[in-house]
Amino acid sequence: MARRRQIYEGKAKILYEGPEPGTIIQYFKDDATAFNAQKKGTINGKGVINNRISEYVFTRLSHIGIPTHFIRRLNMREQLVRQVEIIPLEVVVRNVAAGTLSKRLGIEEGEMLPHTLIEYCLKDDSLGDPKVSEEEIACFNWCSHEELQDMSSMAIRINDFMCGMFAAIDIRLVDFKLEFGRIWDGDYSRVILADEISPDGCRLWDINTGEKLDKDRFRRDLGGESEAYQEVARRLGLLQNDDS
Amino acid sequence: MARRRQIYEGKAKILYEGPEPGTIIQYFKDDATAFNAQKKGTINGKGVINNRISEYVFTRLSHIGIPTHFIRRLNMREQLVRQVEIIPLEVVVRNVAAGTLSKRLGIEEGEMLPHTLIEYCLKDDSLGDPKVSEEEIACFNWCSHEELQDMSSMAIRINDFMCGMFAAIDIRLVDFKLEFGRIWDGDYSRVILADEISPDGCRLWDINTGEKLDKDRFRRDLGGESEAYQEVARRLGLLQNDDS
Ligand SMILES: Nc1ncnc2c1ncn2[C@@H]1O[C@H](COP(=O)(O)OP(=O)(O)O)[C@@H](O)[C@H]1O
Ligand SMILES: Nc1ncnc2c1ncn2[C@@H]1O[C@H](COP(=O)(O)OP(=O)(O)O)[C@@H](O)[C@H]1O
Ligand SMILES: [Mg+2]
Ligand SMILES: [Mg+2]
Secondary structure (H helix, E strand, C coil): CCCCCEEEECCCEEEEECCCCCEEEEEECCEEEECCCCEEEECCCHHHHHHHHHHHHHHHHHHCCCCECEEEEEECCEEEEECCEECCEEEEEEEECCHHHHHHHCCCCCCEEEEEEEEEEECCHHHCCCEECHHHHHHCCCCCHHHHHHHHHHHHHHHHHHHHHHHCCCEEEEEEEEEEEEEEECCEEEEEEECCCCCCCEEEEECCCCCECCCHHHHCCCCCHHHHHHHHHHHCCCCCCCCC | CCCCCEEEECCCEEEEECCCCCEEEEEECCEEEECCCCEEEECCCHHHHHHHHHHHHHHHHHHCCCCECEEEEEECCEEEEECCEECCEEEEEEEECCHHHHHHHCCCCCCEEEEEEEEEEECCHHHCCCEECHHHHHHCCCCCHHHHHHHHHHHHHHHHHHHHHHHCCCEEEEEEEEEEEEEEECCEEEEEEECCCCCCCEEEEECCCCCECCCHHHHCCCCCHHHHHHHHHHHCCCCCCCCC
16 A cells, blocks of 8 residues: 555544545544543444445435535545535534433433424534534634535435435434535635544434444443444445455 | 512522512522522622612613513512513523633633624523523424514613623623513513523623622632622612612
8 A cells, every 4th residue: 555644533533645636535443432532442343334334325415416525435444535624513413312412401312302403513622522503603603604504404404315214224313413524616615515424423223122223332331332333234235245 | 568479489589479460579689509509608788789780770771672570679679570471591692701601612711702692591400501502492492483583682782781881880791691581461472571680690890900790709709799799789879878
């Protein structure tokens, strides 16, 4: 493998310079963290599976007209993507109460929300990714009003699509997190979907048994993390042929 | 004094049935609490001063067309107000970073905000009055969209008015909290300003020295709480004649 420059090492992925300008390589690690990296561990084979699941979801999202950074998968753990200027917000979409929402508002986990909620968190580990309001996003100019509109309408469409996709394989999409980034075309920029979509950033519950098939198994010490991630990939039809 | 029925005892006030239907009496106590009532104490004379300051502010707000619950002050510690159906939200207006905003977003206390921010907290002590988004307010129907609009536009006007009022007495209005309630007229309801406006729910800093003239003296064990509250009342011209 040719030598290449590492751009960034994050909690779950490493970014390398890509073969052409404006591209980067996402390398998916097995490392897992929770509670703002206070808890650390590994989930065997997670990187391989997340690389595949994210490829699968991003490809299908592009088919319904969602612009994404995904170009192509390179190998078991790597994918080539367009380099973006990450917007420092995590866009969280929730269909069912769970996690911090349950805790903050005193709503029992598993309760269906009266309607889908979007929330925004500032991507800043040192502050614990605090939830921020649209007004605060405007006040501190973390992105423009138009960008926020674009992200929220994409998030709603992505949610509808993924609810359908997971329902088809008997999985309830409880909530998930998205990241978006800016790409420039001369003086103009537009927002595209970036990062990854995988059981690391989604809550996925088996529709029949309620079993958790996501990172909550790791967060809450439930065991069987690798098996849960594999089960999601298997139901999506991604485990037949173990190619490159 | 005639016997009267107590409706509610809160952290800082007691509510009694008023003389006519649709009215109640707010009795201002010296009790002070902080950090969701984990810290408790008294501030000598606070009830008397808050009753006067709140009367002063509510009266002047009604002169600029803000509808309020205030009817008249009855004596040193009591005021007669219109009974409302309290909307379970605390409306917080911030001009300068301080308190929980500073902590959550990592902005130093005292930094002027790029523009005024409004935030909403669910009035629920058992949950620690969590911050909620406009979308969550709509989702769980804590008030209607129109009510939220009315509250936020009143909050902005109240902020402008109070910034001016405090600037005139060399005080910087850093932030403050409002409560609103519904009054019914047949099938129709409208929203009016309720509760109190006093150094209990405002951050007030001396413009020249930066000295805190509000409940942060109690929260942060700075001492001199009574004197600080008195100083605000004195500057507002409320301490000349010790009537009733
Ligand atoms: N297309 C992209 N261009 C540039 N940066 C990206 C892109 N997609 C994702 N990123 C960023 O790369 C990092 C991915 O690594 P990860 O381990 O998830 O990091 P982190 O610990 O910061 O979440 C994230 O910081 C993410 O915001
Ligand atoms: N006009 C009004 N009608 C009915 N309730 C009111 C009115 N104004 C304020 N209240 C409520 O009365 C209580 C005032 O007492 P307080 O000690 O501040 O209580 P708390 O501990 O709940 O904040 C608050 O719960 C407030 O929401
Ligand atoms: Mg990440
Ligand atoms: Mg109160």
